[in-house]
Amino acid sequence: MDSTITTGAEEENVWGGGNRPLGASYGKLMMWFFIVSDALTFSGFLASYGFSRFKFIETWPIADQVFTHVPFIHGNFPMYYVAFMTFILIMSSVTMVLAVDAGHKMMKNKAILYMFLTIIGGAIFVGSQAWEWATFIKGDYGALETKGGRILQFVKADTGERAALADFAKEIPSERVTLERNDALWYSSESSLPSYTVNEVAEGFLADPNILIRTETITAEGEKTLLTREESLTKIKDAKLVVEGANLIRNEYGSRLFADFFFFITGFHGFHVFSGVVINIIIFFNIILGTYERRGHYEMVEKVGLYWHFVDLVWVFVFTFFYLV
Amino acid sequence: MSHEHKLAIFRGTVKFKSNTQKIWGVLIFLSIVTTIEVALGIIKPQVLVANTFIGMKILNWIFIILTLVKAYYIAWDFMHLRDEKSSLRRAIVWTPIFLVSYLIFILLFEADYIYNVFKDGFIQWNF
Numbered sequence: 001m002d003s004t005i006t007t008g009a010e011e012e013n014v015w016g017g018g019n020r021p022l023g024a025s026y027g028k029l030m031m032w033f034f035i036v037s038d039a040l041t042f043s044g045f046l047a048s049y050g051f052s053r054f055k056f057i058e059t060w061p062i063a064d065q066v067f068t069h070v071p072f073i074h075g076n077f078p079m080y081y082v083a084f085m086t087f088i089l090i091m092s093s094v095t096m097v098l099a100v101d102a103g104h105k106m107m108k109n110k111a112i113l114y115m116f117l118t119i120i121g122g123a124i125f126v127g128s129q130a131w132e133w134a135t136f137i138k139g140d141y142g143a144l145e146t147k148g149g150r151i152l153q154f155v156k157a158d159t160g161e162r163a164a165l166a167d168f169a170k171e172i173p174s175e176r177v178t179l180e181r182n183d184a185l186w187y188s189s190e191s192s193l194p195s196y197t198v199n200e201v202a203e204g205f206l207a208d209p210n211i212l213i214r215t216e217t218i219t220a221e222g223e224k225t226l227l228t229r230e231e232s233l234t235k236i237k238d239a240k241l242v243v244e245g246a247n248l249i250r251n252e253y254g255s256r257l258f259a260d261f262f263f264f265i266t267g268f269h270g271f272h273v274f275s276g277v278v279i280n281i282i283i284f285f286n287i288i289l290g291t292y293e294r295r296g297h298y299e300m301v302e303k304v305g306l307y308w309h310f311v312d313l314v315w316v317f318v319f320t321f322f323y324l325v
Numbered sequence: 326m327s328h329e330h331k332l333a334i335f336r337g338t339v340k341f342k343s344n345t346q347k348i349w350g351v352l353i354f355l356s357i358v359t360t361i362e363v364a365l366g367i368i369k370p371q372v373l374v375a376n377t378f379i380g381m382k383i384l385n386w387i388f389i390i391l392t393l394v395k396a397y398y399i400a401w402d403f404m405h406l407r408d409e410k411s412s413l414r415r416a417i418v419w420t421p422i423f424l425v426s427y428l429i430f431i432l433l434f435e436a437d438y439i440y441n442v443f444k445d446g447f448i449q450w451n452f
Contacts, residue, residue: 022413032417043425047432054436055443059451064366083363087356094352097403101344148452217451222374238452309403313396320392324366325385 031303035310038272042314045265046321052257059150059216061254062224063323069135082323085128086315089273092121093312100305103298108287111301115284118308122277129270136262139245140164142194143252144201146238151254153214154205155226165242168211169196169204194242202236216254262322269318272311279304331407334398351402358391 022029053060064078071081099114142165144152154163174197181189205211213232217225227235243252251259283304292298330344334351341347365373365384373384401407406414443450 022416023410024413029413032413036417036421039421040424043421043428047425047428050429051432051436054433055439057440079363079366083359086359090352090355090359093399093403094348097348098345101348146452148450150451222369306404309399312403313399316392316395316399320362320388324362324388 025299027299027303028306031306035306038310039314042265042268042317045261045268046317049261049265049321052255052261056255056257058218059255060218061216061258062218062222065224066136066253067132067323069140071131079323081128081132082319085125085132086319088121088128089125089312089315092118092125093309095121096305096308100298100302103287103292103301106293106298108290108293111287111298112284115280115287115301119277119280119284122273122280122308126270126273126277129266129273133263133266136259137245137247139252141252142166142196142242142244144198144236144239145241145243145250146235147240148238149250149256150216151243151250151252152235152239153224153252155212155214157210157212157229163211165196165201165244168208169201170207172197172200172203194244196242198239198242201242202239205236206233265318265322269311269314272314276304276308276311280308330405334402347402351398355395355398358395362388362391 024032067082068076068078069081070077095114095117099111099118102110102114141153141162143154146152154165154168155161156163156167176193176197178193179188179190181187209229211232212229213227213235215225215227215235219225241250243250245252246259246262248260248263250256253259283300286292286300287298292300330347332342332344332347333340334347334354339350341350365387369384373387374382376383378386400418406417442448
């Protein structure tokens, strides 16, 4: 079974060492050890995501109403960009297998080319993820938080589209400014204030009969509950805070845990991709320098390839459980 | 150095002439599966959303099964588990499957219990 790259040591001797009952080299086995344990770590994250989601199954945000942006284009495109990112990662996985295959056949130049393409794919993916984070943190419509910590979003009654706070909030001149450290005691400051106060949003809401409130609760049809104008008028009195975008404490999309898991799981995966790119670059230069040519085999490319495919494998699961289900 | 790649996928239905060809074949298959997933995610056919199977929407079952199919082909052909000894393959695959199934079972049951406590208990949280 020398279907994959062998590193020598062909003679078998039961007690003399050098046995390879699994037909794989030491390095490859260790890479598999790492991958299995890392897979269990990611499973732990995704399972705890499932835990929190099942706990709040009726109020969890709907992913394709959150991730609707595509760079440079305005409009509502649920999932398109994440699908593109998935495709990029699968594509870079393919170039990685081709690099392993070229290394297998001792074709140095082909291996260099395919490694280069793999690195480019990984870089595009990490960049896309950074953009996705930035968009998520910035937010787009803004929302109110009630005293119970629930999120109230706004919808235009005539079109059914989401209404941004800027569309209807009233400008009320106020003296409230961000508390800077030099204005008060040296240890008390605050993060930047939202663009509107609760009062401005509430006044604007009362003045515009076209605006309705949407709560977190999911109806039997799988949509968020839309309140009537009368219900909305009572509900707005519960509002305590304006929320724009997302941070680790609260987010405008709904359940607080949603943003926490988004940052944690995609962040941990993104860190894997980033380190994968760094390792790929190291291997890329080693191929150029001819290290593996002199060593007589390209097993290092194969081992790094295993790691890179694993990163792709994890993304397939993150994609399903975070964006699709 | 011998190169014995197993070149047939789909239980021998599709055979490839070289390893490179097999890689491209698997890529095409994975792309098709991803496209189906995204299309279903955008359209959300009413039949698949309205009906459930063991407490979960049919659509979500389809997503999970398609994901496992994708994972299988990534592991088998990209990570060339297909070419490894079956003992190594089993050690790698069944260990996580066993542990993760247990974890998912226990966490989701517990979460469902907490959901019911929140729903029927005396704590009000959704206000």
